[in-house]
Amino acid sequence: xxxxxxxxxxxxxxxxxxxxxxxxxxxxxxxxxxxxxxxxxxxxxxxxxxxxxxxxxxxxxxxxxxxxxxxxxxxxxxxxxxxxxxxxxxxxxxxxxxxxxxxxxxxxxxxxxxxxxxxxxxxxxxxxxxxxxxxxxxxxxxxxxxxxxxxxxxxxxxxxxxxxxxxxxxxxxxxxxxxxxxxxxxxxxxxxxxxxxxxxxxxxxxxxxxxxxxxxxxxxxxx
Amino acid sequence: xxxxxxxxxxxxxxxxxxxxxxxxxxxxxxxxxxxxxxxxxxxxxxxxxxxxxxxxxxxxxxxxxxxxxxxxxxxxxxxxxxxxxxxxxxxxxxxxxxxxxxxxxxxxxxxxxxxxxxxxxxxxxxxxxxxxxxxxxxxxxxxxxxxxxxxx
Numbered sequence: 001x002x003x004x005x006x007x008x009x010x011x012x013x014x015x016x017x018x019x020x021x022x023x024x025x026x027x028x029x030x031x032x033x034x035x036x037x038x039x040x041x042x043x044x045x046x047x048x049x050x051x052x053x054x055x056x057x058x059x060x061x062x063x064x065x066x067x068x069x070x071x072x073x074x075x076x077x078x079x080x081x082x083x084x085x086x087x088x089x090x091x092x093x094x095x096x097x098x099x100x101x102x103x104x105x106x107x108x109x110x111x112x113x114x115x116x117x118x119x120x121x122x123x124x125x126x127x128x129x130x131x132x133x134x135x136x137x138x139x140x141x142x143x144x145x146x147x148x149x150x151x152x153x154x155x156x157x158x159x160x161x162x163x164x165x166x167x168x169x170x171x172x173x174x175x176x177x178x179x180x181x182x183x184x185x186x187x188x189x190x191x192x193x194x195x196x197x198x199x200x201x202x203x204x205x206x207x208x209x210x211x212x213x214x215x216x217x218x219x220x221x222x223x
Numbered sequence: 224x225x226x227x228x229x230x231x232x233x234x235x236x237x238x239x240x241x242x243x244x245x246x247x248x249x250x251x252x253x254x255x256x257x258x259x260x261x262x263x264x265x266x267x268x269x270x271x272x273x274x275x276x277x278x279x280x281x282x283x284x285x286x287x288x289x290x291x292x293x294x295x296x297x298x299x300x301x302x303x304x305x306x307x308x309x310x311x312x313x314x315x316x317x318x319x320x321x322x323x324x325x326x327x328x329x330x331x332x333x334x335x336x337x338x339x340x341x342x343x344x345x346x347x348x349x350x351x352x353x354x355x356x357x358x359x360x361x362x363x364x365x366x367x368x369x370x371x372x373x374x375x
Contacts, residue, residue, distance in 0.1 A: 107346030
């Protein structure tokens with residue numbers, strides 16, 4: 001069968017089955033939410049953002065008013081992490097807004113989607129694997145230096161370099177074993193976070209990225 | 224035209240309705256930004272095809288192509304004197320075996336769009352489009368031939 005011989009049939013194709021009943025049906029369609037992947041990602045992002053604001057607000061509230069405000073630095077740390085997370089969500093939202101240009105040429109739209117999604121995923125990956133150990137160690141140190149049995153500890157001199165700070169911490173620790181456990185656990189959490197985030201990203205976006213790459217390849221392949 | 228895009232990229236009625244709705248929503252959202260820099264039909268095709276091709280949610284289901292061995296036996300026995308309905312069925316089955324990009328090219332070709340407009344819609348240069356078109360024609364010829372003669 002020749003493709004050209006199908007042109008006439010194509011023009012006569014009966015599409016009544018799909019044709020909406022009328023203006024009302026079209027209007028009802030327009031009131032529904034978009035189910036495109038980008039729209040879904042945006043909705044998920046807003047849910048995450050809302051969840052973050054609620055959880056962090058409660059946690060900050062808790063650390064300010066519990067234990068007679070002894071751990072207010074944890075509240076401050078949570079506030080800083082929350083502020084960074086908000087920046088992180090705003091950046092993700094910006095990338096999602098740039099991700100799709102439905103009125104552009106198909107090829108440029110696919111390339112734009114691919115490059116923006118890769119940026120989005122890289123940003124997600126780097127932010128999470130940096131933030132996890134940073135938050136863990138900062139929170140651990142604050143709790144350690146603020147607990148009453150360690151209240152004799154001198155404030156750290158941060159201008160002596162990282163090695164010097166580590167020596168200062170170890171000198172002030174009454175329980176070396178606890179410190180080693182804390183550090184080992186932190187390293188394990190950091191390594192675990194690295195693999196967990198990689199796995200999660202691959203599950204959530206891996207297939208999409210591969211598919212987009214394949215589509216772009218198909219468009220760009222020169223016979 | 225929107226219905227044809229849905230028919231081309233979806234197999235189930237539910238998916239077709241979903242895609243149709245999504246295209247309508249995208250058209251509605253994009254219309255205020257339409258400045259007339261391209262022809263209205265070009266703009267329409269771009270949105271419909273971008274939505275259909277980029278909608279990766281159901282592609283697992285959609286991509287599932289039908290190999291000629293799996294086609295119903297009555298289709299394999301179609302004679303050259305097949306009627307229109309059979310031809311349409313055959314055409315859809317053959318097109319379903321093409322990639323998303325090839326389907327877009329075939330649709331624009333069947334819609335009698337010029338290569339100039341196809342380039343504007345897809346962003347593939349005309350020379351490349353002509354080469355791709357020839358390859359698709361050959362591919363479809365082989366696919367339909369194997370179906371017609373039961374060669375798998």
